[in-house]
Structure formats: C-alpha cells, structure tokens
Amino acid sequence: MSPAPSSTSSAPQPLAPQPSAVPPSSDTSHLPQREKTTPDAASASKVKPARKPLLRLELRDLSDDGTRAFLRLLHATTALEDAVDAVLKHLYTGLKSHCIPPTRSITLVLRSMNGVAYTTGRDIDEDHKEIHLSTDYINHVPDSRKKEEIQGVIVHEMVHCWQHNALGTAPGGLIEGIADWVRLKAGFAPPHWKRSADGDWDAGYERTGFFLEWLEATHGAEIVRKINDELRGCKYESDEFWHKCCGRSVGHLWSEYKSSLEDGDSKQPDDESI
Ligand SMILES: [Zn+2]
Incomplete structure (x- = not known):
C-alpha cells in the first residue's frame, strides 16, 4: 500500500478548491498555438x-x-x-x-x-x-x-x-444569411443549396448567404466583414446602413443580383425561360 499523501508533507494540506483544469485566460502560453499572430502593424490587415x-x-x-x-x-x-x-x-x-x-x-x-x-x-x-x-x-x-x-x-x-446584430435590431434574415455565408465559405454548403433571387433579400439562410457571396464578388472581399462590423454597437437603419456599406439601397442591390442570376441562368440547359 502506498503511504497516505499527508505523510509526505510536513505542512497541513490546504482546504482551498483544487485548481481547475482550465488555464486562466491570461496564460495560454503552454497551449499549442494553431496560428501565430504577429504584432507587426504592416501585416495587421491580414491577420486572423x-x-x-x-x-x-x-x-x-x-x-x-x-x-x-x-x-x-x-x-x-x-x-x-x-x-x-x-x-x-x-x-x-x-x-x-x-x-x-x-x-x-x-x-x-x-x-x-x-x-x-x-x-x-x-x-x-x-x-x-x-x-x-x-x-x-x-x-x-x-x-x-x-x-x-x-x-x-x-x-x-x-x-x-x-456575430454582431445591431443591438438586436438587425433583420433576422441578414443574421441567418451571414451564418450561412460563413458555412458556404468554410466549404460546408449542402448539395441542395441553390442560388435564387425569388422573394426578398432578407429571406435568410442560403438565399441571403448567396446574395452576400455575390456582394463579395462585386463589392470586394471585405464586404461581409464590413457588414458585420457595421452591425456592432448601433441600431440598424436600412437606407443608411446599405449606403454606408455598398453605396446604394439593398433593394437596388437585390435587383442587380437578380439580373446577374437571370443572365447566368440563360446559359443553363435546364432553364425554362426562352
Ligand atoms: Zn441560425
């Protein structure tokens, strides 16, 4: 039999709670780093x-x-x-x-x-x-x-x-669209997802997710990051919000997106339109 733990120590064991297996958030130096960030200001714009x-x-x-x-x-x-x-x-x-x-x-x-x-x-x-x-x-x-x-x-x-949600005032469809846009970008779009401009821009989920993907192609790679950041800490007001992010109303953007899909669809063999 092994000796009782107390026999190996001259001091009484403290009754304080045992330390958690979770390290304090300020000390993660012993954890494996997935990606090293750099303080270099010049490269800051590319740091994840x-x-x-x-x-x-x-x-x-x-x-x-x-x-x-x-x-x-x-x-x-x-x-x-x-x-x-x-x-x-x-x-x-x-x-x-x-x-x-x-x-x-x-x-x-x-x-x-x-x-x-x-x-x-x-x-x-x-x-x-x-x-x-x-x-x-x-x-x-x-x-x-x-x-x-x-x-x-x-x-x-x-x-x-x-994600940010404009203090709870952002359209639910935009919130869900951003979530599915990230899913799309991460490579997990299910096979049944389809680009479509039926209905409103904020129908949500993949409908809005693909719209955001189109915005990325037409307004630059940073656009969804900008949209999310504009939802930080202030209330959503549609006209002001979309003009600030993309320079025009979301209705206008949605029409442009619709046209781009119609142009693309005309090349599809299973398209029903003339
Ligand atoms: Zn969701």
Missing part, C-alpha cells in the same frame, strides 16, 4: 485573430443513435475549434481585437428536440453560449452526408456565437 474560448460538450443521452453517430464521425474538440477558426477568419480577419464579441465559452449540447439547432446565451452571462443540436435531426440525415452536415450546422451556429 486567435481566440481560445472554453469549449464544452454535453451529451444528454449516450444511447441515442444521433449521439453515437456524432461520436463515431467527429472529433468534438477539432470540430468546435475549426468552427471557431472559420468564423474568426471569415468575419474578423484584419479587424481589431475590440471588434470581436467577448465570447468566453461555448457549450455544444446534443439532445433530442424538434428542429435542427439553435444558439442561446446563458442567463447568467451572455458571453457564455450554448449550441443545442438535435440528435433527431442527426438521425434524419443520410449517412453519406451526416458528418459534413453536422460540421456545417456547427459552423452556422458558431457564427451566432460571434
């Missing part, structure tokens, strides 16, 4: 900011087939870290540190529920986020697409953990 929020995984039912599939197909740490990196890269490259919301922790909760997924802040502190992902939904996705679909949904929800 690094953030190391506390990441957690909560599995409500280990016997659920959706939970089993998640554990079989993904490495949770990598999936969450990669999603954080994708969001920071696409929304905050070249922007100053204070432009990024102070998100401190993200908990991915896998549980049985209706719908696909949603993101919420914790009551106690909005800087702590929870992504709830439905195991029923995971079960419903064909096996051949399960892994990519889970990754895509996590990236979409991760955007909600870090």
Whole structure:
C-alpha cells in the first residue's frame, strides 16, 4: 500500500478548491498555438485573430443513435475549434481585437428536440453560449452526408456565437444569411443549396448567404466583414446602413443580383425561360 499523501508533507494540506483544469485566460502560453499572430502593424490587415474560448460538450443521452453517430464521425474538440477558426477568419480577419464579441465559452449540447439547432446565451452571462443540436435531426440525415452536415450546422451556429446584430435590431434574415455565408465559405454548403433571387433579400439562410457571396464578388472581399462590423454597437437603419456599406439601397442591390442570376441562368440547359 502506498503511504497516505499527508505523510509526505510536513505542512497541513490546504482546504482551498483544487485548481481547475482550465488555464486562466491570461496564460495560454503552454497551449499549442494553431496560428501565430504577429504584432507587426504592416501585416495587421491580414491577420486572423486567435481566440481560445472554453469549449464544452454535453451529451444528454449516450444511447441515442444521433449521439453515437456524432461520436463515431467527429472529433468534438477539432470540430468546435475549426468552427471557431472559420468564423474568426471569415468575419474578423484584419479587424481589431475590440471588434470581436467577448465570447468566453461555448457549450455544444446534443439532445433530442424538434428542429435542427439553435444558439442561446446563458442567463447568467451572455458571453457564455450554448449550441443545442438535435440528435433527431442527426438521425434524419443520410449517412453519406451526416458528418459534413453536422460540421456545417456547427459552423452556422458558431457564427451566432460571434456575430454582431445591431443591438438586436438587425433583420433576422441578414443574421441567418451571414451564418450561412460563413458555412458556404468554410466549404460546408449542402448539395441542395441553390442560388435564387425569388422573394426578398432578407429571406435568410442560403438565399441571403448567396446574395452576400455575390456582394463579395462585386463589392470586394471585405464586404461581409464590413457588414458585420457595421452591425456592432448601433441600431440598424436600412437606407443608411446599405449606403454606408455598398453605396446604394439593398433593394437596388437585390435587383442587380437578380439580373446577374437571370443572365447566368440563360446559359443553363435546364432553364425554362426562352
Ligand atoms: Zn441560425
């Protein structure tokens, strides 16, 4: 038998809580660095900011087939870290540190529920986020697409953990469109997504996501970062907002986008128009 721990120490053991496995946020020097940032001002415009929020995984039912599939197909740490990196890269490259919301922790909760997924802040502190992902939904996705679909949904929800929303006044469709634009840029667009200008520009999801992709092509690579940053700390007012970002109204931009799709569609063999 090994000796009792107290026999090896002359001092009484303190009753203070044991240190957490989580390092203080100010000391991450011992952690592996995915990407080294440089203080060099000249290259600042190209730097992707690094953030190391506390990441957690909560599995409500280990016997659920959706939970089993998640554990079989993904490495949770990598999936969450990669999603954080994708969001920071696409929304905050070249922007100053204070432009990024102070998100401190993200908990991915896998549980049985209706719908696909949603993101919420914790009551106690909005800087702590929870992504709830439905195991029923995971079960419903064909096996051949399960892994990519889970990754895509996590990236979409991760955007909600870090994006600005004009103090809650931004159109919901723009918020969802930015989330799907990042998903698209991260390479997780599902095969059924299609460019379309039916309906309004803020129909949301991939409809608005592809519109943002077109804005990127026509107004420069920084445009979605600019749109997100303009949603920081002030209320949304459509005319002022879009003129500031793109120099014209969003209605005008949407018409131009529609025309560009019609021009493109005329070259498609399955196009129904003359
Ligand atoms: Zn969403």
